[in-house]
Amino acid sequence: MAGLVLASGFFSSSETALFYLSRDDLRAFRVGPRRQRLVASLLANPDRLLTAVLFWNLLINLTYFAITIVLSRQIAADNTRFATAIPLLSLLGIILFGEVVPKSIAVVFRRRLATWLAWPLTIAVRTFDPIAPVFLVTTEFLHRVFWPHVTVEPALEADDLEQAVDNSARTTEVVIQERQVLHNILDLGEISVEEVMRPRGTWVTLPLPIHLQDLDAEAVETGFVVVGGDQDIVKSIIPLDHRASLPDTHLERLAEEVIPVPWCARLAPVLQRMRDTFSSAACVVNEYGDTVGILTHDDILDTILSPEPSRARRLLRREPIESIGGGRYEVQALTTLRYLSRRLKLDYEPDPEHQVTVNGLLQEQLERVPVPGDECLWQGHRIRVIEASGRGPTKVLVARDTDPLDDLSPNHSGGESD
Template sequence: MPLLLAIPPTEVFLGILAILFLLLCSALVSGSEVAFFSLTPNDFEKLQQDNSGSSQRILYLKDKPRKLLATILISNNFINIGIVILSEFVLSNLISPDIFDYWAESISVGIPWLSLSKEGLAITFNFLITVVSVTFLLVLFGEVAPKVYARINNLRLARIMSTPLDILMRILNPFSAILVNWTKVLEGRLLLTAAGAGLASREDIDEAIELTVSNGEDSGQEVDLLKSIVKFGEVSVKQIMRSRIDVIAVDHRISYPELLEVVKESGYSRIPVYNEDFDNVIGLLYVKDLLGYLHHDESFAWQKLIRTNMLFVPEAKKIDDLLREFQKEHLHMAIVVDEYGGSAGIVTLEDIMEEIIGEIQDEFDDDPEVIYHQIDDNNFVFDGKTLLNDVCRIVGIDTSTFDEVKGEADSVAGLLLELTGDMPTEGEEIVQKEFIFRVLKVSERRIESIQFTLPETTASTV
């Protein structure tokens, strides 16, 4: 039986060396993908403190994640193509073609009903051996092993590959730019499709809730509760927070008797403490911490009880994320900051819970959280600063009713300013869809009270 080596050993040896070199390159490039994209914030903090060239290159590459990933993928494809071509060349010359003819003839004799010709069988054997061997090499040594190593030694491999990838990114820039641009186009189309699908899904869920819940005595409350849970992840902190003008807070310089008076009048268990103004909140005072010092004189330094373990959150943060953060940090209150870094208000764990189950009243709450006056079945009077979500819940309409026109507004006064574009006058009526807003009282700076009128058909179903 004719066997191996139809070419001189030197050519086989050089071909094998080239394959091994390309396998090493494939391993490094594949591993660098895991290495760069598994770096943690702590790793980046260390790199920022380190002024070495490799650290700066890693930070530069990580700032361009799309281009970096495109460069890695393109490089890996070129390398793998080279491995396949060289492997086919080496194997086809390392193993004599006569051996494939011998195997094909043996198969034809042993399986006479096989429809393939001897030449077809020989080509099939050659192809299968090439594919199996190359696939095994690429998967094991070019993908699996290097990625396992990179997961454990990500920072070390990232430093090693920072220079080669920087060079490759510059060389392959035309190709990676095309790939990145096409990716952005596809991503935009997919996001639009997903958004449309999400909207339909949301409507389907609401309809399913209404159809599924029984028509019992408390079915309306059950429907509202389930819908609130569905919408929970879409609500931002700004929509439920208490604005700074309604926050009870104290300056850290006030005396102990003055502090006790504020605590007595407010009835709150946690009070923010600030330095000079509310934009500079320095901590929280837990009223329970004062219990052991109630009989101290006015010189008592109550400031030592201030707790500085606080949470600052942006207005745009979703309340489901905030709830998880409250659970993780074991906190019940956070200071809400606006885009300029100033304090916009506070948000509490109770505010989040009320977004699902409605208003929570305890034995110490003499007044309702939302102050309003109901004139009749379809007329209500609200303070201008009342949140739109609260208005909708009280009058019995969907909280998303004004989403298309409210812009950045979260209060009913903000909605009217968004609709008119100017400060309305007393007695002015603004009509939105079938709803009527009548301005009852306006000061120089804000809309103080508003009458909200439901359409007759809506009012009859509330």
């Protein structure tokens, strides 16, 4: 019976330890030692794992109580009082040492226990696999017999959720910040990956092998390093959000694979795919299969939690739009049109078929690489290039289209920046 209690405690602690692991834990386990990778593979199919654990735990508990009943009947012939106490003591023992204590320990030492229990748990799951289809068929049969008319409820439309959030403004149920976050979450279904991604040239790529001393300030600020020496090929990255735990050599062993996504994809399905695959980043490709950017999990979180999400502010680490008075603004060229319209309080929704940044808008309208002094009109505003590099504009001036911008100083009239 003691062995059955230990076996019950094993499966109880295994269930708690593995399912209590955070997403960051699982990301680290995917590129860790063999035992940790085994834990990640088990959790890749959580339904299979949970069904197997519950099956073995139930089987062990039934066997335990069956032995308890037999033992009580044998002792009852000689000592009735002791025989009556055996079931109560057995129940207390299985609850305390088979459930409560193992689960409590597993919560505290989940990472270590998950690694230790990976091999025996894998054997138990694979042993259960041949009989798993029987339980699946039985479950479907019982569902059809007892709940034949139960159907899946239709999902709420995004417009319905948006209306519910707007209606909450008339009450004190949701504060302003929370309401803004809810709006940002709903916007994930409308914002394209291209608006949030980090464009090429904004990250650090290092050839193999990669050591800690190779990381410079730019790599640390970016938050990740691309493995390999080619900017056009992004297969894996090394996250730097836990720099204190990085080894001194061979950081490529910590590399995580990125998932490819098209540039026109919406953030909502991309986020869901990243969560399903436990990926921390996605490689954004265009219609020719070329890498045009990288999207990280942190970029999406910034889009959700920031009151005014801005890729330009995230990359430049400063406000990309500065008011200079008189209804004029100096704007970084990589600023998205969505963010610019919010700052200018315009009713504007980006067209997925057109460019999403100020730089792209200028190139699309001029059909060439803009130079200082070039202008275009957009949403009742005049956009003039005031700084540019060899690859295009870096800063523009935005004003109402009724403002001729004739009084600009020499600093705003032209010239190329380095």
